[in-house]
Amino acid sequence: MTVSGNPQNFCGQSKEGEGHSVTLTEKSGHLAWCALVALALARQNGDALSPAQENLFLTRWLATALKQRRFSRDVAPDIEWLLKQGRQLGVSAKLASKLNYLWRSCTGELSEQNDLFRLTYALETAKDMSWNYRLLSDREWSGRYAVALSAGVNGIYLSRTNLDAAFDDDGRQINPLLTRLTGNVGGVVKLFNRCGWHAESEGDASLPYQFTLMARQGVSGKD
Structure with missing residues (x-):
């Protein structure tokens, strides 16, 4: 994934459009997208080049997102579970793969x-x-x-x-x-x-x- 721009444009609470109630699936997909974009930006900056660095970056990112309540409380269980996996399993947690799966499953790509x-x-x-x-x-x-x-x-x-x-x-x-x-x-x-x-x-x-x-x-x- 190659991206550019201000990370703040991608992260934080998902917006509800007029007349549109954001579903849990959309909220989960938004969380995964933000995490993947943040990781892509970190890679571009040379901050997450090895699997160990990648796991550390995502674990810290998830911890900050949870602490600062950047996302809907509906997806807090997803964040907590991913955070627990990253801390307990380290590189074996494959956080990037899990986030990629979450994003794909929430955006409809799998349904095709x-x-x-x-x-x-x-x-x-x-x-x-x-x-x-x-x-x-x-x-x-x-x-x-x-x-x-x-x-x-x-x-x-x-x-x-x-x-x-x-x-x-x-x-x-x-x-x-x-x-x-x-x-x-x-x-x-x-x-x-x-x-x-x-x-x-x-x-x-x-x-x-x-x-x-x-x-x-x-x-x-x-x-």
């Missing part, structure tokens, strides 16, 4: 991609956020040798057979996709939503972690 791309994007983002992702064989998915799941582990589990049958050659969903989610389920469901996927619990007491994933756009029979 096919279902399989958006699912893959969600899964890769979850892995960047330290989620455990596993593609299970039929033997691991059900039966006496099924993988044991733990509510205390942030995990996403898919059946390889089910995944292969869920999409056509164009990456369009043609069949429901089963997944098992553990840990902070609410957080990963929100991630799926931002990538254009809806996760619905099966409501089966014998399979408490099982969800059905359906693409919100482009699903056969769902248009």
Whole structure:
């Protein structure tokens, strides 16, 4: 990202136009855009050239934004989470990647991609956020040798057979996709939503972690 101009033109409270109420998605996208612009300007100035410098810059920027209340309180949880990631994980937090994902998901760029791309994007983002992702064989998915799941582990589990049958050659969903989610389920469901996927619990007491994933756009029979 190459930018020029006064950083103050890009940061601070997002403005509400006449007759337009700014949505949470727009507020989150504005936050991510401001952070990415600030980082781009820092790179141009030679202040954030290495991964360690980049993480330090973004961590300080987020801390200042939170302290000075530069953004709507609605996105304070996003700032706090990113700040915690940067402080605890350091370079491994990949803050720039997370902010880039947040910006893309909030500006609609992901909605232009096919279902399989958006699912893959969600899964890769979850892995960047330290989620455990596993593609299970039929033997691991059900039966006496099924993988044991733990509510205390942030995990996403898919059946390889089910995944292969869920999409056509164009990456369009043609069949429901089963997944098992553990840990902070609410957080990963929100991630799926931002990538254009809806996760619905099966409501089966014998399979408490099982969800059905359906693409919100482009699903056969769902248009």
